[in-house]
Amino acid sequence: MLKDLKKLEIINNKSLNSLFSSTSLNDINQHCKFFNGEFYLDSFNYFPVTVNYETFYSLFKKDDNNSLEHFYTKEFYQNIIEKKNDFKVIKNSLVLGSSPADNYFSNLIHFFPRIFFTNEKKINLIIHRNLSNKFRSFIKSICQMRDIDITFSFIDDGFYKFENSSIPQFLNINNSINILKFFIDKILVGKDAPRFKSKIYIRREDANYRKVLNEADLIEKIRNQGFEVINPHHYEILDQMKIFSSAEVIISPHGSNLSNIIFCNKGAKIIEISPPFNNPYEKNISARYQNLSKNMSLEFTKIISDTVNVDNHSDLAKKYINNNILNESDYYKNMILKVSKIDNIINSL
Template sequence: MPNIPGTSLRFGPPRRYSKTFDEWLTINRCNAKARQLDIFPSITFVATKAVCVTQELPKNLKKRAKIILQKQSLALIPNGRAAGTEPFIVTGDDTILGDLSMTYKPYIYDIFFASRLPELVRFSGPVLVLAGAPGSNYGHWLHQMLPRLELANKGGWKPQEFEKVLINSTRNNFAIESLLAVGFESNQFVETFSGLHIQSANLVVPSIPEAGNPPEWISDFLRRTYGNPVSEPRGRIYTSRANAKWRRIVNEAELYPILSEFGFEIIFPEKLSFIEGVRLFEGAEAVCGMHGANLANICFCKPGARLIEIYNPQHPEIYYWATATGAKVEYSFLLGEGPIVDYPDNTQLAPGNRLDTIVCPEKLRNTFIASGL
C-alpha cells in the first residue's frame, strides 16, 4: 500500500498501518498538534476469592486469575478520520491506527482492499470517538466504550465542547440514553454504519479498555456518574435470559421456588431503561443470573453486594468474576449440568458460548446457603 500514489482521500485504502498510536507518534514527533495524554497507568490485580459448591471445575475457574491491564490514554489526532461500522481510525497522513481501530477481524474488512472509501464528511469542531467493535452490545458498551468518556473527562474535555460524538447504533438506544444523562445533546450523535467516513480537525480518541476485566476505576466512574445514593441495599434480583437468543436456562421455571424461598425478584433487563437498570442494581444486596450482558450492571451494585453467576460448563469465562473484583462485589458461581470443557478464557470461539444450560435446583440452593444468603 505505501507504494500506491496519492492518498485514500482520493482513491484506494489508507497507505500505511501502525500497530499503536504510541508507535505512530514516535515516528511523527514533528506533528506538534498530535498528542497522547496518559490517564491511567498499567494495572495488575488478582480476582477476589469465590464461593463455589461444585467439586469438578474447568482449569480457569480452579484458581483466581491474575489480570494485567494496559495503560489508558487519550489520543488527539489532527485531521483524523473514522471510517466504517466499527470504526477504523486513520491519521492525517493516511495511517490506520491498530490499537484505536478495535475490530474483531480487521484483515477481512473492505477498508484494506477498497478502491474508494465512502464519501467524506468533514467537521471543523472536535469529534469524540466512543464507538468500537463490541459497542453495540450492552455489556461491552458499559464496560469498554462508555468508560472512554472518563478518559476524555480527565483529559480536560466536557460534553458540550464536542461538535459530534461517534457511537455505535444500539438496540433500545441505551448508548444515546447513557450519554444524554451526562450532558450530551441529541444533535451531537453520529451513529456508525458501513458508509461512514468522517474527518475532524481534532479527532479525540480514548484508548479502549480490555474486554472482560473492568478495573476499579471503571466501576467508580459509573457509580459516580449515574449512581444515586440510597439506603442500605436490601433487594435480591434474578436476571432472566428467557427472552435471549442463547445462553438461556432451559429449566428456569424449576428454579422459581428456590428463588422465591431466598427472596429473589425475577427481572428481565431488556425491558428496563438504562436508568431503571442502574437504580435496580444499585439497590440490590444480591444478584443472580446466567452469564451474559444481563449481569453487566453489577458495577452499579454497592461494594459488599454479592453476585451469583451461573455458567454453562462448556463456557467458563471469568468476565464477571473480574468485573465483580473491580466493583468490590463478593462473587459466587455455579456450573450448569453437563460435561466440562476446558477452553481459553474470554473468547467468542468457546464451544459453549451460545449454548443453553440446565441448572440443578438443589445445587442452586446449596450455593445460596454457602454464599451466606
C-alpha cells in the same frame, strides 16, 4: 502496507504529534488522548488509519480479544487504497462508536467512558446505528447532566472517511471502571429508583441465548429465600445501575447485564449461572464477570449448567459471527440447571 507507530515515534514526529490532544480527569488521575483531523475508520474495530496509512495500535486496540492483525496485510492495504474514494465522508464529529452487535458490556466498558474526556459543549456524536434506544437515552441523559448538547449521527457496517473530526483512544478495563464508578456513583446517590429487595434474581427471558429454560424451578425456591425476580430490560439503564448498587446478593445467568456489578458495594455476593465454555476461544468470556467481581471485591460463585441448542440464531449473530462458532460455542446456547445445581445455589445463600 499500513505502518504502526509507537508512542515515542508519535512524540518525535512534530506534525503527527500536533494531531493528538490529551485530556485529564485530575480527580481520579485518568488521561485520554484524542486523534484529530482526517482518518479512515471501520465501524467494527473503530481502528483509525491516517490518510498517510499510519496506525496507532497501542492506543486504539479495544481489548485483548480485539484482533487487528488483518489491518497489516498486503490485501487490506491494497483494498483501502482501491476503495478509499468510495468511502462516505463525515465531517466535524466526535467518534464515540458503539458495538455493532449492541453488546451492553462493550458499550458500557469499551465505548461509553471516553465521553467524560470531551471538553466540547456541542457535539455531533458518532455511534453505530444498531445501538439501542435505551443506551442512546442513557448517553444523552449523562451529557445533559454535564451541559453537553449532543446530536447523534449514525454509521452502518463498513468504512468511512472522517474530516475535521476526533476519536478518543480506548482505555483499559480498570481505567474504564474507575471512570464509571467516579461519575455514575455520584448520580446514583441522589437518584430515586424503584425499590427492590436486597436479594435479586436477573432473568434473561427476552434474550436470544443463555436463558435458563427451567428457571421456574429455581425461582420457586429462591423466592422462599426472600429473592425478588427482575428483568433489567424493563428499566432504564440508570435504574438498572441503581438496582445493582443496592443489592447484597445477585443470581444471574451469564450475560451483559452482569456488567452492572461494577456498581455493587464491596462484599456483595454474585452467583453466576454459566454454561461450561469449554472452547479455548471462550476463555476470556467465561472469566469476564469473575474478573469484574475480583476487581470490585465482590464474593463470586459460578454454577455450571448443561446446555441446549437454540432453534434459530438471531439476525445480528448470523451477521457478525462465524457459522461454525454459532453452532459450536456455548455462548450461543440456552441452559438447563440440574436439580442438584439448584440445590447448590440454595445451599450457598
